[in-house]
Amino acid sequence: MEKFIAYIVVKLAWFFTWPMPVKKNKILFISYFESKLTGNFKLISKELEKSDKDYEMVFMIRKFKNTLWAKFKYLFSFAVQTYHINTSAVVLLDGNNFPVSNIKKKDDTKVVQIWHACGGIKKFGCDISRRFPIKNYGYVYVAGEAFKESFSSAFDISKERIIPLGVAKTDILYDKDKMEGYKKEIYRRYPVLEGKKVVLYAPTFRGDGAFELKYVNLDMAYLSRKLGEEYAIVYKMHPFLEKINLDKNGSDNIINANKVDIYKLFSVADVLISDYSAIIFDYSILEKPIILYTPDLEEYERDRGFYYDYKELAPGPICKTEKEIINTILTEQYDLEKVRNMKYKFFDHHDGKSAKRVAEHIEELMG
Template sequence: MKKLLKKLSRGPLSPVFKVYRKIYKPVVLHFFYPVAYKFFTLTKKVNPKKVVFIEARFDKITDTFQLIYNRMEKEGYEIHECFLLNTKPGKLAYTKRSLHMLKEISDAHYIFLNDACNVTSCISLRKGSRIFQVWHACGAFKKFGMSTADLIFGDNRKNQEKFPNYRNLAYVTVSSPEISWAYEEAMNLKNTDTQIVSTGISRTDVFYDKNFIEAAAKAVYSVCPKARSKKIILYAPTFRGRVAKAQTPDCLDIAAMKEALGDEYFLLLKHHPFVKKRPEIPENCQDFAMDVTKELDIDKLLCVSDVCISDYSSLIFEYSLFERPMIFFAYDLDEYFDWRGFYYNYDELTPGPIVKTTEEIIDYIQHLDTRFNPSQVRAFREKFMSACDGHATDRILELVEKC
């Protein structure tokens, strides 16, 4: 069926398909979804115990929600899950999932988001429902939302205002007061009733849990027993390009790292979950490095890593809680800045060396004893992660109880 539609869209019916693509979004967001939601609300009252967790991109409940989910389930709330899978192709299937979600939230008292969502933003939210935006990332690193208007990465300002992603929010939770301004800008929240609250990020609570950290070490060594007797270097870059066609860097010289650091270190690679095609580790380096993207989640890897190499990923905020060395492999810094931009000056933000070659990475790791500055990481942590103290979930649940 998909092949047939693709063929028709390129044939004599292509003008029809062009019109369809042009009108689909405004018709669905400005008419179809609002009317459907209103219809669903007519038949049901708000259920004061109903909670709906909405995953925009993934097909399971992610760590952003997990602790909140567990606590609310334990306290007797009626939990529901919706998975929009908005990066998956197929407009009709996505529309069907969106309608299901609108039906679910139509009588929900509490609605949780962790990403942009134009479906919940296009409706007139009924009185008695509250939407919590517990954003999936800590800190404020690379720009998103309205902050990217008219950049290569983002849509133009006119379209972002026409099809908003952050309306109807009661609360937005962030990792520190320092970054509230960035979320206000990105979500276009100025002159709205939305409250940006420095509760901390729920999923960071696990980094204060000794049982979680011990279990993380067991999980890592179970997947990668060769790392047990070595110090661990984690390489976790963010993706490049659009979400639907996300690519990952392939500039790290693993063979050179093995030769220089192999006696003391083991390298674990964790690529962004949006990336489908990952570079292979050279066969002669598989006793030094392992790609654990599918096998291990990032929280476990952060717990056990002795050094973290990243670039523009927000995971540096979480990793700062451990006050360990970080290296910023920003070989394409100028291009990435033009593509997406940052909320802070990159040179001033990063609590570690900015490098452009594998040789610089090796040199820094070989001289960690004299070059690593813990106070730099500590200051970074206090500025951007001050509310992430192991009790973020408690504070978010306090907000829930107020509604």
């Protein structure tokens, strides 16, 4: 029923706005991952602002929440998005978009997918069961040539339309001054971290992401107790799970950083614990240790599937229990060579100028 109502709303909005002309200088940004301009879109828009051309940039930034009232508001947003899609020269997405995929797109409108993640380990898009099809994408920007195969499959688009310009937000990770500033900011916010070895836990979600959300629990209190006072643990759940609290005992050495930008946490992290999250690609840029906590590996591979041989791809030890994680950290049994291999295999650009390249390509599309 929800899909049917959304379809009717979009079709009605399309019918009434289709006759409106496309504005040759209009660029539309659509995201449902954040409530404010951040990440890729923020850096790209800043680059576009440097142009001598007078672009009209429209931002439809609304974080999706799985509540009845939020869904109602998002239906209204679909109608507004459809109007802007019909009147924009370029539409930029950082996730799959219902209106884009369910209307007849104008030939003068170019749709570009700037995926919110640097890459994909787990299957997504057209390669998993979906509630609506993906179509009308003109281009997809990726970190490097190595992602062409998976993104072509996920978005059902030819490899020629997959452009390896780099991921704009990763420019921050190459900016030493910016990262040092982040580190000072985090230490001011969490003084307990200064002087300690910081373990960052940043997993992905389980389920379909919209209507079914699950997660794998990691016993933070046990980890903290076994690692000792020399270590502090910071955790940041996937944005869909930001209300999850893994520290039931309120330990000083365990910090809930669900509201903090992940790159800011990278600045103080000495080791990352993750799983099937694409965040391991981002973190590999820093060439710091990574541990994979995957107690459900066989089940996840069967139910969701991967684009790569997970064990071969893994840029560090694969742990199934908290005890294995503790042993790996205390004995420092990391594999930095595999981390570096991931970085240079999947990222084609290491100059911190990806936002500039992306903006230049968008300007070419604008004509």
